[in-house]
Amino acid sequence: MTADVVRVVLVDDHGIVRHGVRAAVSGADPIRLGAREWRIDVIDEAEDVAEAIEVIVRSRPDVVVCDVHLPGGNAAAVIRGVIARGVTAKFLALSVSDAADDVIEVIRAGARGYVTKSIDGPELADAIVRVHAGDAVFSPLLAGFVLDTFSADLDAPIDPELDRLTAREQEVMRHLARGYTYKEIARQLTISVKTVETHASAVLRKLQLSNRGELTRWAADRRIV
Amino acid sequence: MTRRPGRESIRSVFDVLPDPSARRWQLPRISAEDRWVGGVAGATARELGVDPLVVRASFVILALAGGWGLLLYAAAWLILAIAQPRQVARYLPQPKAASPFHRYVAVAMVVLGLLMVFRNATFFVADIVWPIAFVISGFLIAWTRHRDADGVAAVVRILAGVVVGVGGMIAFLTLSSGTGFADAFLVLLIGVAVILGIALVAAPSLVRIGRELDDERQSRVRADERARVAAHLHDSVLQTLTLIQHHADDPARTAQLARHQERALRSWLYRPDAATGFGTLRLRGALEEVTADVEDEHAVSVKMVVVGDATEIAVASADRLAALIGAAREAMVNAARHSGAPRIDVFAERLDDRIEVFVRDTGVGFDPSAVGSDRRGVRESIEGRMRRAGGTAEIRTRRGAGTEVVLTMPIPPRADDANHTAASGTTAETPVSR
Numbered sequence: 001m002t003a004d005v006v007r008v009v010l011v012d013d014h015g016i017v018r019h020g021v022r023a024a025v026s027g028a029d030p031i032r033l034g035a036r037e038w039r040i041d042v043i044d045e046a047e048d049v050a051e052a053i054e055v056i057v058r059s060r061p062d063v064v065v066c067d068v069h070l071p072g073g074n075a076a077a078v079i080r081g082v083i084a085r086g087v088t089a090k091f092l093a094l095s096v097s098d099a100a101d102d103v104i105e106v107i108r109a110g111a112r113g114y115v116t117k118s119i120d121g122p123e124l125a126d127a128i129v130r131v132h133a134g135d136a137v138f139s140p141l142l143a144g145f146v147l148d149t150f151s152a153d154l155d156a157p158i159d160p161e162l163d164r165l166t167a168r169e170q171e172v173m174r175h176l177a178r179g180y181t182y183k184e185i186a187r188q189l190t191i192s193v194k195t196v197e198t199h200a201s202a203v204l205r206k207l208q209l210s211n212r213g214e215l216t217r218w219a220a221d222r223r224i225v
Numbered sequence: 226m227t228r229r230p231g232r233e234s235i236r237s238v239f240d241v242l243p244d245p246s247a248r249r250w251q252l253p254r255i256s257a258e259d260r261w262v263g264g265v266a267g268a269t270a271r272e273l274g275v276d277p278l279v280v281r282a283s284f285v286i287l288a289l290a291g292g293w294g295l296l297l298y299a300a301a302w303l304i305l306a307i308a309q310p311r312q313v314a315r316y317l318p319q320p321k322a323a324s325p326f327h328r329y330v331a332v333a334m335v336v337l338g339l340l341m342v343f344r345n346a347t348f349f350v351a352d353i354v355w356p357i358a359f360v361i362s363g364f365l366i367a368w369t370r371h372r373d374a375d376g377v378a379a380v381v382r383i384l385a386g387v388v389v390g391v392g393g394m395i396a397f398l399t400l401s402s403g404t405g406f407a408d409a410f411l412v413l414l415i416g417v418a419v420i421l422g423i424a425l426v427a428a429p430s431l432v433r434i435g436r437e438l439d440d441e442r443q444s445r446v447r448a449d450e451r452a453r454v455a456a457h458l459h460d461s462v463l464q465t466l467t468l469i470q471h472h473a474d475d476p477a478r479t480a481q482l483a484r485h486q487e488r489a490l491r492s493w494l495y496r497p498d499a500a501t502g503f504g505t506l507r508l509r510g511a512l513e514e515v516t517a518d519v520e521d522e523h524a525v526s527v528k529m530v531v532v533g534d535a536t537e538i539a540v541a542s543a544d545r546l547a548a549l550i551g552a553a554r555e556a557m558v559n560a561a562r563h564s565g566a567p568r569i570d571v572f573a574e575r576l577d578d579r580i581e582v583f584v585r586d587t588g589v590g591f592d593p594s595a596v597g598s599d600r601r602g603v604r605e606s607i608e609g610r611m612r613r614a615g616g617t618a619e620i621r622t623r624r625g626a627g628t629e630v631v632l633t634m635p636i637p638p639r640a641d642d643a644n645h646t647a648a649s650g651t652t653a654e655t656p657v658s659r
Contacts, residue, residue, distance in 0.1 A: 096491075118526075140570060144530035147574070151533060177530045178583045178629070179570025 003030040003039040006132045009059060010045045011052040011078060012067040012094070017117070018045050021065065021094070024121030031122075031129045038129045049073040053081040061089055062132050065124075066111075068095035068102045076109035083110065092131045094124075103145055107207050113137025135197045136204035143176035146203055149212060162210040165203060172199045260442070263302040275328050279365055283336045286358045290343040333362070355397050356416075363390020461489060481524055488517060508575055511546065512582075515554045516571060523561035526568045533575035542636045548614030549580060549634040555606040556584035556630040564588025564628060579635045587627040593620060607632075 008025070010018045022042045030037040044059045046052035049072040056064060056078075064082075066075040075093050082089060091111040095102060103114055112131045115124065116139055127137045138146070150165045165173065175185045182200070186193040260267055266284060270277035287294025340354065366386035394413055465486040472478045509531045516527040553571070560569045566588030573582045607630065611618040616634035 118528075140528060140530045140572070144532045144572070147532040174572070174574070177532065177574075178572040179528065179568075179585050179587075 003037040005039050005041050006063055006129055007041055007043050007059075007061045008128060009052075009056055009061040009064045009089075010042055010066075011047075011055075011064060011070065011075075012045075013047050013069075013071050014067075015047075017067070021124070025125045025128060027121075029122075031125055033129050033133055038132070040125055040128055047071070049077050049081065052078045053085065056082050056089055057085050057087050060087065063128050064089050064091050065094050065128065066091055068093055068097055068106055074102075075106045075111065079106070079109040079111060090131045090134075092127060092137060094119075100145055103142055104207075107142075107204065110208070112204065114142045115139045116141065130197075134201070136200040138173075138176045138200055138204075140177050140179055143173045146173050146207060147177060149207075150210075152212070159211065162206050163212050165206070169199050169203050172196055173203060176200070261438075263298070263306070265298055265301045265305060268305055269301070273328060273332065275332055279329065279332060282361045282365055283332060286336060286354070286361060287339055287343070289354050289357060290340055293339070293343045356394050359393030359397065360390050363387060363393070366390075462486060477524055481521065484526060485517075485521055488520070508546070508573060508580060511550050512553065512571065512573055515550055516557065519554065519557045519561060519569075523558065525561045525566075527557060527571060528568060529571045529573075531573045531575075545614050545616065545634050545636060546580075548610050549582060549616060549632055552607045552610045552616075552618060552632050553582045553584055553630075555610070556632070559607075559630075560584060560586040560588065560628060563591065566627070577638050579633055582632040582634075583629060584632075585627065585629040590622045590624050590626045590628050592624050593622060 010021055012018050012021070022045075025040045026042055030039050032038075043061060044055050046055040047070075049070050052064075052066065052070070064078070066078055068075045070078070075091065075095075079091050091106075091113075093103075093106040093111045093114045094117060095114070096117045106114060112134075113127060113136055115127055115137060119127070119139070131137055146165075147170070150163075150170075171189060172185060175188060180188065182193050182196045185196050189196075261281065266280040267277045270280040273280075284294050284298050287297060336358075340358065363386045366382060366389055391413065395410060398408075398412060465482055469479050469482050472482070512529060512531060516529050519525070520527050553573075557569055557571065560566065564586040566586040568586070570585045571582070572585075573580065607620070608618045611632055611634065614634065616632065618633075619631040620628065621631065622628040
């Protein structure tokens, strides 16, 4: 079966990182997801916010792998700039930082996943393919952060849809925080991988849209609504 | 000056605290950011848990009381300044009373008591000191901490401040010098008019001076910060890079040096408040110490995620926490030694009535029934330790399918809300300040 191609743009202000990521994901074996096989093709690169927006608008990639901290702004600025130009692309944030602020900001701006730079090549390639397929990618750290945020006491009227995790979603997040992959979680909880992915996507949506105290307080600090 | 826990079991939870002297009470520390004259008021305010403005006003009132306030301030400044160099870098004072109201009342009573004592000293001019004390108190009641209440509470507070200030003044004037109520009120009005007039005239220059002082303080703080960053970078990162060059042909050692430095720098950059306060324990801090040791000693990578750490754990549970940390350490060491996996995942969650720790690797696993009952290993150091402290350990493993150790330790439920909000100053990640 011939592999489908995921077209990727890399955004990072360190040339050596771009080089390393390109080598790691381009050389990987085709990744199987569901019934299809995927290959990754890095079509372009960018170094800062302005260049990134230009490159993305021009080359229309499927997925953008973007460092959180950039000259002239950050990944969230790139996402907003690209959306403002009417271009849709799925963003995967890649960062060396563990800081909660970075994580929240980039997810609230619309990224579909967040991984740290200590991830290895095959895992990163897998993450790119899954983001392209519409799934949410959670590093253990992001899962832990989600659990922290959604377990804190609520200080405002709740929207049951957005402001709480269901028991199942909590289970999935806990397993992600313990280092399980989606496949391992599916086996552990005896559900399908697709169901795990559905739960993860639902949690991502809540993280993006919820008006829980921490999330809005953080946004108010930065005057972003 | 870190006391590293020995390779053997951790006998007391204090073995994992980063600095043993953090346990003892320390003199308040003068900080560059909160320093108007000598930093005494700022340091005292932080220690007591009150607004620094209140402490400064107290010193002003006491200074008017025959100059005794100045003597007090100078003495305090000498003590704090001399004791300064010997203090530990990270010290978080404990709030003394649960409710802010109690603390402010305490400060007020101390000031009142001191005024009573100084009343009979020379240079104490009662007609000046008491009215000014009332005015300042009234002002502070209305002004201090008004930012955190809306609506009715704020109005009540402002009214209370006005009543105390004005009423106290009038009461003092009528009672002490025998003037009538109307006369006293007139005196008050004249006084207020004079003060307003002076204020209007002096305001612009006062504002400008205030702003200049502020700018100067800010640039001083920034310069200090820059120096601190440079010193830290020079010390640790450059030395590590030098070492790495020397060991360039030893990949294992190089990876270990890089891992150690990455952890230290990441923690320093993104979690500057990650320290333990005296008398309390933080799950995250203790686990970080242990994972750092395991990473260094066994050349594996340990990824740690902690959830729900915002409240401190009572010292009464120190033994249980020590057992939990010790068992987690043994689990990590086992995974490092026997699993063959390059990475260990540690997840700790502080729930309402217990702490759960998961230590997982995707290595070779083992067959638990095949381990001889005479071999102490896993049975004793993990399961036995947890059981003796009142918790449980479960080891889930299968040959070829990795291993997960699940540790559960019951702890008393979270403290009441006052302590909860007082303690959760730093959040994870940030807020998670993770």
